[in-house]
Amino acid sequence: MLADIEEFYRLDRLPHIWCPGCGNGIVLACLVKAIKELKYDQDKTVVVSGIGCSSRASAYLDFNTLHTTHGRALAFATGIKLAKPELNIFVITGDGDSSAIGGNHLIHAARRNIDLNVVIFNNNIYGMTGGQYSPLTPKVQKATTAPYGTIERPFDLAKLVEAAGATYVARSTAYHTRLTTELIINGAKNKGFSVTEVISQCPVSYGRRNRFNTPAAMLEWQREMAVPVIKARSMAPEELEGKIITGELYRGHAPEYVSEYTKLTQRLKEEAEGV
Amino acid sequence: MPKDPANIGKPEVAIKDSWCKGCGICVALCPKKVLVMNAQGKAVVACPEKCVGCKMCAEHCPDYAITVEVE
Ligand SMILES: Cc1ncc(C[n+]2csc(CCOP(=O)(O)OP(=O)(O)O)c2C)c(N)n1
Ligand code: SF4
Ligand code: SF4
Numbered sequence: 117m118l119a120d121i122e123e124f125y126r127l128d129r130l131p132h133i134w135c136p137g138c139g140n141g142i143v144l145a146c147l148v149k150a151i152k153e154l155k156y157d158q159d160k161t162v163v164v165s166g167i168g169c170s171s172r173a174s175a176y177l178d179f180n181t182l183h184t185t186h187g188r189a190l191a192f193a194t195g196i197k198l199a200k201p202e203l204n205i206f207v208i209t210g211d212g213d214s215s216a217i218g219g220n221h222l223i224h225a226a227r228r229n230i231d232l233n234v235v236i237f238n239n240n241i242y243g244m245t246g247g248q249y250s251p252l253t254p255k256v257q258k259a260t261t262a263p264y265g266t267i268e269r270p271f272d273l274a275k276l277v278e279a280a281g282a283t284y285v286a287r288s289t290a291y292h293t294r295l296t297t298e299l300i301i302n303g304a305k306n307k308g309f310s311v312t313e314v315i316s317q318c319p320v321s322y323g324r325r326n327r328f329n330t331p332a333a334m335l336e337w338q339r340e341m342a343v344p345v346i347k348a349r350s351m352a353p354e355e356l357e358g359k360i361i362t363g364e365l366y367r368g369h370a371p372e373y374v375s376e377y378t379k380l381t382q383r384l385k386e387e388a389e390g391v
Numbered sequence: 392m393p394k395d396p397a398n399i400g401k402p403e404v405a406i407k408d409s410w411c412k413g414c415g416i417c418v419a420l421c422p423k424k425v426l427v428m429n430a431q432g433k434a435v436v437a438c439p440e441k442c443v444g445c446k447m448c449a450e451h452c453p454d455y456a457i458t459v460e461v462e
C-alpha cells in the first residue's frame with residue numbers, strides 16, 4: 117500500500133507511534149491519496165495540525181507541515197492562507213481539538229468561508245490524554261471522565277459547521293477508505309471552507325471501554341452504521357438514531373475570505389495611488 | 392525472487408513483518424481468509440493462492456505493512 121504514496125511520507129519517521137489498530141494511519145493514507153490524485157505540488161501544499169494523537173499525523177508527512185498548539189490549527193492555517201493564498205492547505209484535527217478547545221476557531225473559520233480543507237479525525241474521544249469524553253462522544257458511551265456513560269448530547273459537527281457557514285461538508289469513516297479519499301478531493305476543489313469528518317477508531321482509549329473487543333470490530337461497526345446520505349433522506353429520524361450519515365452532506369456558495377481580503381487591499385491601493 | 396510461472400497474473404500479497412503491530416484488522420477483513428496471526432502475534436500470509444487482490448487488507452492496515460501487487 118505504502119509504495120503508491122511513500123513519496124509523501126517522511127519514511128525515516130515510520131513506523132508511526134500510534135497504537136495497534138488505531139484508525140489514524142488509515143485516515144491519513146486516505147488524505148495522502150487525495151493529495152496525490154489532486155496532483156498538488158508537494159512544495160505548494162501545507163498540512164497543519166493541532167494537538168492530539170491524530171494531530172501527530174503532520175510529523176509523518178513530507179509537505180510543508182506545522183504541528184501547532186491544541187485547538188489552534190485553524191488559526192495558524194488562516195494566517196498561512198492570508199499570507200500565501202496560492203498554497204493548498206489541509207488541516208488535520210481531532211474531535212477534541214476541533215470541537216472542544218478549538219470549537220471557536222472552527223465556527224469562525226466556517227463563518228469566514230476561508231479556503232481551507234479540514235479533515236476531522238473523529239474517534240469520539242480524547243485519545244492522547246487517556247480517554248476523557250469529547251463533545252463528540254455519543255451519549256451513554258463510557259470514558260475515563262464518564263465511567264457510567266456520558267449524559268451529554270454530542271454535537272453533530274457537520275450540521276454545526278454548515279450552520280456556521282462552511283461551503284462543503286462531508287462525512288465518511290475509516291472503513292470507507294475510497295469514499296474518504298473522494299470526499300477529501302471534492303472538498304479540496306471547493307474554493308471555500310471545506311470540512312470532511314471521518315469517523316475513526318481509538319481501540320485503546322475508547323474501544324476497550326465500550327465493548328469493542330478488537331480494532332476490527334470497530335471498523336465493522338463503522339461499516340454497519342454507515343448510511344449513504346441519499347438513502348438517509350428517505351429514512352425517519354428514529355431509523356437514523358445512532359447511524360453515521362456518509363457522503364457529501366452539504367454544498368453552499370458564499371464569498372471566500374481571502375478573495376474578499378485581496379479585493380479590499382486592491383481597492384485601497386488603487387485609492388491611495390489615485391486611480 | 393522470480394515468480395513461479397504458475398503464479399503469473401495472480402495477485403501477490405506481502406506483509407512487512409517489522410512494521411506489523413498485530414492489530415488483526417487485515418485477518419478479520421480479508422474476505423478469502425488468506426491471512427492469519429502467527430504465534431508471535433503478527434499477521435502472515437497463510438494461503439496466498441486464495442488471494443483475489445481486493446486490497447481490503449492493505450487499505451485498512453493502519454501501519455502500512457501490507458503490499459498487494461495485482462498485475
Ligand atoms: C492547551 C492544552 N490543553 C490541554 C492539553 C492536553 N491535551 C492534549 S491532546 C488533548 C485531547 C486530544 O483529543 P483529540 O483532539 O480528540 O485527539 P486524539 O488524541 O483523540 O486524536 C488534550 C486535552 C494540551 N495539550 N494543551
Ligand atoms: S490512544 Fe487511541 S487515538 Fe491515540 S494512538 Fe492509541 S488508539 Fe490511536
Ligand atoms: S492490519 Fe497491518 S498491523 Fe494489523 S495485523 Fe495486519 S499487517 Fe499487522
Ligand code: SF4
Pocket residue numbers: 402404420421422423424425426441442443444445446447448449459
Ligand atoms: S488482497 Fe484481498 S484477498 Fe488478498 S489478502 Fe488482501 S484482503 Fe485477502
